[in-house]
Amino acid sequence: MSRKNNEFYARIWNAVAAIPYGRVASYGQIAELAGIARGARMVGWALGKAPDRMTLPWYRVLNAQGRISIPKGSRVRDEQIRRLTDEGVVVVDGCVDMRRYHWQPDLDELVWGPAAFGDDD
DNA sequence: AACGTGACGAGGA
DNA sequence: ATCCTCGCCACGT
Numbered sequence: 001m002s003r004k005n006n007e008f009y010a011r012i013w014n015a016v017a018a019i020p021y022g023r024v025a026s027y028g029q030i031a032e033l034a035g036i037a038r039g040a041r042m043v044g045w046a047l048g049k050a051p052d053r054m055t056l057p058w059y060r061v062l063n064a065q066g067r068i069s070i071p072k073g074s075r076v077r078d079e080q081i082r083r084l085t086d087e088g089v090v091v092v093d094g095c096v097d098m099r100r101y102h103w104q105p106d107l108d109e110l111v112w113g114p115a116a117f118g119d120d121d
Numbered sequence: 122a123a124c125g126t127g128a129c130g131a132g133g134a
Numbered sequence: 135a136t137c138c139t140c141g142c143c144a145c146g147t
Contacts, residue, residue: 008144027129031143038142044128045145061128069128076128 012046019060022087023103024096026064059083066098
């Protein structure tokens with residue numbers, strides 16, 4: 001913040017806010033959506049500084065492997081698992097099945113557009 | 122200006 | 135599959 005990059009954070013938060021309920025996205029994915037290629041690390045950093053993290057679906061952001069990146073023992077990690085589970089996302093040992101919950105904007109549009117429902121397989 | 126840091130990611134051992 | 139190393143980007147000291 002303090003710098004013009006404030007807009008840069010806004011984009012990240014905006015991208016995070018775009019993640020649909022019950023779905024998850026990776027840091028790298030959010031970075032790209034925010035226009036910051038390979039800026040995955042920045043996403044996590046920005047989320048930590050998010051002023052409105054209470055209303056932001058930060059918990060829907062995981063690493064590319066579908067694994068929660070927040071260290072164990074952290075109160076926040078526990079909250080993330082709790083919130084995801086509350087949305088119907090199955091979390092096992094801090095891991096989520098990306099094949100099932102990964103948010104794919106393109107596919108999402110394809111699925112929700114026509115008439116199908118979001119549950120392949 | 123330089124070096125270290127982090128809620129990352131890809132690739133090699 | 136797990137562990138380690140290196141590359142990335144922007145920030146903090």
